[in-house]
Amino acid sequence: MGVGTGVWFAPAERRALVAVAVVPIVLTALAYRARALQIEKQETVVATPTYVALGGSGARVPDLACNDSGCLAVRIDSRSGTGAVWGRRLRPDGAPQDPAAFLLSLAPSAQASGVATDGSRFMVAWGDGKNLYTTWVDPDGLTSTQTVVMGSGSPETGIFPIAYGDQGYLVTYVAGSGSQVLALRLDRDGHALDTKPFLLSSNTLEGVVPAVVWTGAQYIVVWIQVVNGGGVVAQGARVLADGTVLDPGGFAVTSLRSPAERPALAWSGGVLMMVAGPTSNIIGGIDSLTLDADGKNPHLFSLPGTGSRTDSTSPDVTWNGTNFVVAWLDDSHVVTAARMSANGTVLDTTPLVFTAARDDAEVPRLAASAGTAHLIYDGVADGDRLHGLTISPSGSVAGGAALIDAASAQLLLAAGRGDGQTLMAWIDRADGQSASLRAARVADDGNVLDATARVLATFSSLLPSTLRFPIQAGVGFASGTYLVAWPDAQSSGTVRAARISAAGVVLDVTPILVAISTSQASQIAVGYDGQAFVVSWSKATSDSYTTGPASARRIGLDGTVVGSVFTFGPTTGDMTGAVLTTQNNGCIAAWGQPDFPPSVAVAGIGPGGVVAPIRTPAPNLNFAAGAALVPVGRNLLLWNDHVGAIIDATDPFTASGQTYSLPRNIGIPSWDGMMFVAATPSVVAFQVPPTGIDVSEMGFDGTLSAPVTVADTTLPVRNPTTVGLGSGRSLLVYSRLVPENDFANYQVRFQILDSSTPGDGGTVLDAGIDRATDASDGGVVFADGSSSGAGSSFDGGVSDADAKPTDAVDASDGDLRAESPPEPLDGPVADRGADAGPIPAGSGCSCAIKQGGGTSGASIAVALALLITRRRRR
Numbered sequence: 001m002g003v004g005t006g007v008w009f010a011p012a013e014r015r016a017l018v019a020v021a022v023v024p025i026v027l028t029a030l031a032y033r034a035r036a037l038q039i040e041k042q043e044t045v046v047a048t049p050t051y052v053a054l055g056g057s058g059a060r061v062p063d064l065a066c067n068d069s070g071c072l073a074v075r076i077d078s079r080s081g082t083g084a085v086w087g088r089r090l091r092p093d094g095a096p097q098d099p100a101a102f103l104l105s106l107a108p109s110a111q112a113s114g115v116a117t118d119g120s121r122f123m124v125a126w127g128d129g130k131n132l133y134t135t136w137v138d139p140d141g142l143t144s145t146q147t148v149v150m151g152s153g154s155p156e157t158g159i160f161p162i163a164y165g166d167q168g169y170l171v172t173y174v175a176g177s178g179s180q181v182l183a184l185r186l187d188r189d190g191h192a193l194d195t196k197p198f199l200l201s202s203n204t205l206e207g208v209v210p211a212v213v214w215t216g217a218q219y220i221v222v223w224i225q226v227v228n229g230g231g232v233v234a235q236g237a238r239v240l241a242d243g244t245v246l247d248p249g250g251f252a253v254t255s256l257r258s259p260a261e262r263p264a265l266a267w268s269g270g271v272l273m274m275v276a277g278p279t280s281n282i283i284g285g286i287d288s289l290t291l292d293a294d295g296k297n298p299h300l301f302s303l304p305g306t307g308s309r310t311d312s313t314s315p316d317v318t319w320n321g322t323n324f325v326v327a328w329l330d331d332s333h334v335v336t337a338a339r340m341s342a343n344g345t346v347l348d349t350t351p352l353v354f355t356a357a358r359d360d361a362e363v364p365r366l367a368a369s370a371g372t373a374h375l376i377y378d379g380v381a382d383g384d385r386l387h388g389l390t391i392s393p394s395g396s397v398a399g400g401a402a403l404i405d406a407a408s409a410q411l412l413l414a415a416g417r418g419d420g421q422t423l424m425a426w427i428d429r430a431d432g433q434s435a436s437l438r439a440a441r442v443a444d445d446g447n448v449l450d451a452t453a454r455v456l457a458t459f460s461s462l463l464p465s466t467l468r469f470p471i472q473a474g475v476g477f478a479s480g481t482y483l484v485a486w487p488d489a490q491s492s493g494t495v496r497a498a499r500i501s502a503a504g505v506v507l508d509v510t511p512i513l514v515a516i517s518t519s520q521a522s523q524i525a526v527g528y529d530g531q532a533f534v535v536s537w538s539k540a541t542s543d544s545y546t547t548g549p550a551s552a553r554r555i556g557l558d559g560t561v562v563g564s565v566f567t568f569g570p571t572t573g574d575m576t577g578a579v580l581t582t583q584n585n586g587c588i589a590a591w592g593q594p595d596f597p598p599s600v601a602v603a604g605i606g607p608g609g610v611v612a613p614i615r616t617p618a619p620n621l622n623f624a625a626g627a628a629l630v631p632v633g634r635n636l637l638l639w640n641d642h643v644g645a646i647i648d649a650t651d652p653f654t655a656s657g658q659t660y661s662l663p664r665n666i667g668i669p670s671w672d673g674m675m676f677v678a679a680t681p682s683v684v685a686f687q688v689p690p691t692g693i694d695v696s697e698m699g700f701d702g703t704l705s706a707p708v709t710v711a712d713t714t715l716p717v718r719n720p721t722t723v724g725l726g727s728g729r730s731l732l733v734y735s736r737l738v739p740e741n742d743f744a745n746y747q748v749r750f751q752i753l754d755s756s757t758p759g760d761g762g763t764v765l766d767a768g769i770d771r772a773t774d775a776s777d778g779g780v781v782f783a784d785g786s787s788s789g790a791g792s793s794f795d796g797g798v799s800d801a802d803a804k805p806t807d808a809v810d811a812s813d814g815d816l817r818a819e820s821p822p823e824p825l826d827g828p829v830a831d832r833g834a835d836a837g838p839i840p841a842g843s844g845c846s847c848a849i850k851q852g853g854g855t856s857g858a859s860i861a862v863a864l865a866l867l868i869t870r871r872r873r874r
Contacts, residue, residue: 037677037705037708037754038755039710039753041750042751043736043750045747045748045749046440046442046448046453046733047410047450047748048451048452048453049407050428051404051407052404052407053382053402053406054385054406060076060077060083061112061113062074062365062386063075063113063115063365064367065117066092066367066368067118067122068119068369069092070089070092070139071089072089072090073087073088073115073365073376073403074088074104074124074126075088076111076126083110083128085105085124086103087115087122088405089137092369093372094388094389094390094399096404099743100404100406100407101744102141102143103739103740104124104126104137105126105135109129110128111128112127113127113159113160114159114161114171116162116164120138120139122136123164123186123188123190124137125149125160125186131148131149133147134149134186135190147190147191149184149186149190149192160173161173161210161211161212162212163212163219165218165219167188168241169188169190170183170186171212172210172211172223174210174223180199180201180204181199181202181210181250182199182200183198183200184198185241193243198243200221200223200239200245200249200250201235201237201249203226204225205224208223208224208262211262211265211274212265213266214267215267215293216267218238218239218294219238219239220238220265220291220294221238222234222236222295223250224261224262225250226259232259233254234252234256234261236251236253236295236296237250253274253291253295253296254287254289257287258285260279261276261277261278262277262278262279262314264276264315266317266324267319269319271291271292272290272292272293273288273317273319273340275287275317277313277314277328279314279362285312286303286313287300288302288303288315289344290342290343290344301340301346303326303328303346304346304348304349305336305350305351312329313328313333314363315328316364316366317366318373319368320371320391320393321368321371322393325339325340325368326338327364327366328364332357333355333357333361334356334359335355335364335377336353337352337364337375338351347395355379359379359381359382361379361381361387363377371393374388374390375391376388376403382402385402386405387401388401405744407747408745409746410426410427410745411427411429411718411719412425412426412719412734412735412748413425413426413486414484415721416526417723417724418441418477419477420443420444421441421442422733423439423440423475424440424748424750425438425456426439426735426748435459435489436455436456436457436458436459437457437486438454438455438456439453440453440748441504442731442733444725446752449504454504454506456486456511457486457498472487472522474486474524474580476526476527476582478528480502481500481501483497483533483555484498484526485497485514485535487524491516493517494513494516494517495513495515495524495537496511497514497533498512499512499559514555515537517539517551522538522539523537523576523577523579524536524537525537527580527581527582527588527589527605527629528582529582529585529586529587529605529609530582530606530607532555532557532607534587534609535552536550537550537551538576538578539551547575548571548574549567549568550569550575550578550591551566552565552566552568553565563608563609566609566611567611568589568603569591569601569614570593570601573593573595574593574594575591575592575593575594576627579591579629580605581630581631583650586605586607588604588605589604589629590627590638591627592627593616598622599616599621600621602617602636602638602647603615617652617654618638618644618645618647618655618659620645621638621643630724632724635647635656636648636653637669637671638653638655639668642661642665645657645658645660646659660702662698662702662704664704665680666680666696666704667679667720669698669722670723672722672724672725672730672753673729674727674728675697675728675755676698677696677697678696678722679693679694679721679732680696680707682694682707682713689716690717692709692712692713692717693710693717693732694709694710695708695710697755710732710753711734711736715737716736716746717737718735718746719734720732722753728755728756729756730753732753733748733750734748734749734750735749
């Protein structure tokens with residue numbers, strides 16, 4: 001019989017971790033030194049995805065390009081935590097070509113993006129305010145390596161104008177807050193043909209977005225400029241394919257109504273059409289005209305229904321092979337369109353109207369594929385989802401629904417060990433407004449027992465606090481039954497729970513109401529006192545600590561609520577969120593006490609909710625920013641940051657065994673029956689969410705192996721968690737961003753690790769991904785920081801000096817050595833564990849992750865230096 005636990009994390013400024021783990025006491029069997037880690041089962045998906053139309057407040061202006069094979073829509077949104085560029089392929093008839101969008105970049109803060117086509121593949125350009133990047137997308141979905149085209153300023157607005165010309169592209173932009181219109185030529189692969197951008201004008205306005213089009217012999221670039229006397233004109237310049245600017249400084253195209261207008265251009269093969277208008281109806285009105293191939297000889301015309309009105313905004317134009325199609329926002333952001341002949345004759349005297357004022361649409365974008373015009377727009381009232389429709393050559397309209405462009409994010413919350421299996425719980429967040437709590441089981445042999453996850457609760461709306469710090473959960477197991485507990489995301493202070501049988505049957509279709517607190521429940525934990533489950537929760541305050549005591553309530557194995565709410569912990573002073581585990585037929589709680597002098601406290605909870613005295617058994621554990629309980633046997637490992645001590649598992653929890661002091665923080669370890677195993681992200685830096693997963697092993701004697709990287713360090717991860725399976729095996733479970741277009745969001749995945757077989761250090765562990773990591777060859781780090789053995793590199797580029805060398809080429813000077821573990825990027829303290837949120841686990845334990853400390857729900861992106869560097873077949 002085992003039971004699960006919870007874990008609670010404080011923010012990065014209070015980085016310390018506490019773990020309590022139960023350790024089997026057969027000391028001869030425990031005296032293992034750290035060994036090389038093997039991967040027994042490669043990364044595996046836990047549950048099938050649920051596809052949704054993604055939106056959210058982080059969504060930026062979309063762009064669209066089409067050829068006869070279909071279209072590519074690009075958009076910046078925040079599904080990866082910060083602004084990243086995603087692509088969505090559409091067929092000529094407007095139907096999605098892929099199950100979901102796919103990742104084009106993991107730029108930390110992309111601010112502008114654009115797309116063009118050479119008639120076959122697409123070129124995507126984007127900027128982050130500092131650099132310009134490109135990547136191309138083939139018709140079959142193959143994408144190129146991201147290219148840093150230019151290391152200088154790039155646009156800070158939503159659209160990045162780009163057009164294909166004679167064997168190459170031209171991008172135009174106004175960098176940052178400057179007033180210069182710049183241009184840069186690219187080859188078909190997105191590499192710069194110019195050593196630096198060249199100047200078109202030095203007299204534009206901050207934030208101006210130019211327009212560019214190829215007319216068969218030259219590019220025409222148009223931008224907004226203020227002239228003497230305060231007038232506003234559209235200024236133009238012709239640029240040849242070799243970069244020659246035929247009109248330095250530009251020429252006047254036409255006068256405009258306001259300096260807030262944004263031009264758009266389309267070429268029919270003989271006539272150039274230009275429309276210009278602001279993006280806000282505060283200063284509204286659209287200018288529309290036709291031009292010759294040189295951008296001159298303007299002929300003005302009015303779009304139907306606009307006339308002298310001042311509420312028409314955001315126009316765009318495309319050529320469908322027969323006529324021009326113009327789209328704009330009219331009457332308080334209503335998406336409207338009309339077909340126009342090449343000479344400006346209106347074909348749709350009654351405009352085509354696609355939305356209503358209540359839809360609050362924004363930014364319509366047009367392009368044409370095989371005679372059909374494609375229109376996309378941002379549905380603000382629909383959670384900023386991207387909508388798409390088509391307009392046939394005859395003017396018939398199809399579509400308009402939100403594009404199903406991503407799977408919902410699976411954000412790992414907890415993992416609980418049962419009999420021969422582990423239950424994983426996560427929040428399946430469909431968008432910014434709704435979510436569901438789901439769970440699935442994985443057997444110890446790696447077989448997924450619930451390919452279709454069990455739904456425990458649904459949330460049609462979320463409390464504002466859960467958008468930044470998603471809900472937490474705790475998992476416990478006893479007598480063939482799991483109990484999952486969580487705070488209700490729709491009702492502040494409400495704690496609910498549900499049971500799942502070991503066969504995967506949800507026993508409480510209507511969740512159990514555990515309690516209604518007077519304040520929002522913060523940290524949830526689940527234990528077992530020998531007769532009933534114990535669910536505990538802490539009170540949320542403005543910072544990471546709460547005023548004690550913590551609250552708890554008992555839930556019977558039959559799902560009945562037993563007794564009243566009781567409390568444990570200090571009655572005055574601060575405490576961290578408590579965690580629970582079960583040992584010796586009783587429940588044990590642990591928490592940090594940050595008031596001076598800081599300490600880590602332990603207390604027993606017996607049947608009936610009887611709470612024993614508070615104990616602080618290990619004075620050397622004087623960090624108090626968090627706590628965790630990990631059952632592994634009949635003793636306890638009390639763990640705090642990078643130090644720990646073995647203590648008795650019965651009151652008064654006396655320190656009675658090995659003590660530990662490591663040279664770096666490995667996170668919170670679990671016990672696999674032979675080794676302590678812990679996981680942290682590979683890369684952690686200030687304001688840059690973690691990527692990759694490093695696994696460390698510590699022997700019972702305190703020897704420490706070099707970390708082994710088991711997940712791609714270019715991709716963001718969430719809450720890597722180890723669960724001890726016994727016999728030297730561990731389950732590693734986590735959420736990882738899956739960029740491929742069959743998912744395009746975060747997904748719960750797992751690996752099974754093996755420490756039972758001593759390795760020679762030459763085993764390459766690449767987990768089926770791109771970056772192999774060489775295991776340690778036996779050189780270990782002792783608890784006092786000294787090293788032993790040959791410190792082999794673990795950067796994947798070494799030839800081992802042992803009898804079984806790898807095929808990897810030896811790395812140059814500066815290899816990371818086993819006795820020289822890398823420091824984290826956010827300070828001199830080795831605090832990966834505190835940042836990362838690895839959760840302890842072991843036989844009969846659960847691991848519950850607090851969102852919002854260190855790495856929170858919003859903290860899932862990637863460092864600029866670790867962008868995608870490989871090709872992906874979609």
